[in-house]
Amino acid sequence: MNGSPGHLAVNGEPRRDRVEAHRMVPELATALAGELERRADEERSLMRQARADPAPQRRHAIAERRRANAAALRTIVDHHGWPAADLVGPPASTAALMILLHAADLDFQLLCRDLIAQAAADGRCPALHHAYIADHCAVEQGQPQFYGTRVNPVTFRPYPVRRPGTLDERRRDVGLGPLDEQMRTLRAGE
Template identity: 30%
Template sequence: MKKFISIIFILCSLYSHSQTWDELIYQGKQERANGNFEKAGELIAKGADLKGTDNFEHYYYAAIMYANANKLDSSFKWLEKCIDAGMYDWARWQRNKRLKALHPDPRWSALKDKMQEAERKHTAALSHPVLRTELKQMWKNDQDLVGKWDEQRKIVDRNTVRLNEIIEQYGWPTRAMIGKDGAWMAWAIAQHSHDLDFQKKCLKLLEGNLQTADAEPVLYAELYDRICRNTGQKQRYGMAIIEENGIKKFYPIEQESAVDKRRRSIGLQPIKVYANENFVGYDK
């Protein structure tokens, strides 16, 4: 009997170790949907560790889950990991209502100090740190007005004009110029723009970089599919996700059987991985 139990334990262990990072993220988000915040945090943090790179969003999500579970020590631990992984958006942390319980703790202000120091070191290696600072402020101005549509629209329009001036001067801002987060903020500003022609202009610049060291395939594909969705066309890369009756699903995909071939051609992971990462049930 003991031998049988040992075999079952070994088999279970082997199964758990064979799980991929995206499967762990999906399971964590399932636990979150079931209200099991501590378990959600544990699984998502494991998935982030296993992913290894481009993972601070998952550490951040894990920290939020632990805060929801009132496990503040664990929440602080994973917020520190966010900083180590390259997250420098203090305004976003400060706005997040789910992290309010951490604010009175002295470790909260210590995290701010740590982030500022890490960001200083990060920007020291960039060729255009002042431009990154400007883009960061532009994005903050946008996000500070979420829920205030009329005011936010004015900022979005102003940001569109300014980003257009920037790309006329520099071309598309690259990671070497403004860092990974800076390049993301430039893209986010373009993504929020109401000017379709401007979005297409940005898309063309991102497309031109796809075969270079400055390639940003995720940003390119997300903007491509956003334009498709906004113009009533099927998406091409499977980056646009919608929600119906509380269930996440992909916005209709052009020639869905070939989507992974298209994704692979620009350096994206299979759509199943992206689905798991974003808690979309997908079995095709």
């Protein structure tokens, strides 16, 4: 984070921090929540269609939707900070996380990871949100993940994990079950 305690640098420009964004008028928060949920729902719908009919144009439509969603989320973050649950509600905050996880810009994901970490520390969004984006960013950077949420789709095994001996304790701390349970569930769905 750059700048004074009251500002974060986003795209090189300072913006008001989470405390000021926290004062958003309810109508705007409701509109942002609706937009985030609509965008995430549209992507899920496109993904269901692609599973039913995996034509190349379906993959292209998903990629275009993800680009548009990431651009919209970046605008929201630039103007209002991370859309934490206390601001837009739990469903919209989760939708924002899903959009972020599918964004192609690792620098943006890293910026949001830090905003989500602060929001989770403040109790404004679930710690689980930070676990997912922290693991995502670690794997994308070629580093071991912290919570074991990312699974290699080729080997169907978790990507490397930092300090595996304490993994299940960290997972429990953010509301996840033991990794072995997650893997059994994933394998049952194959």
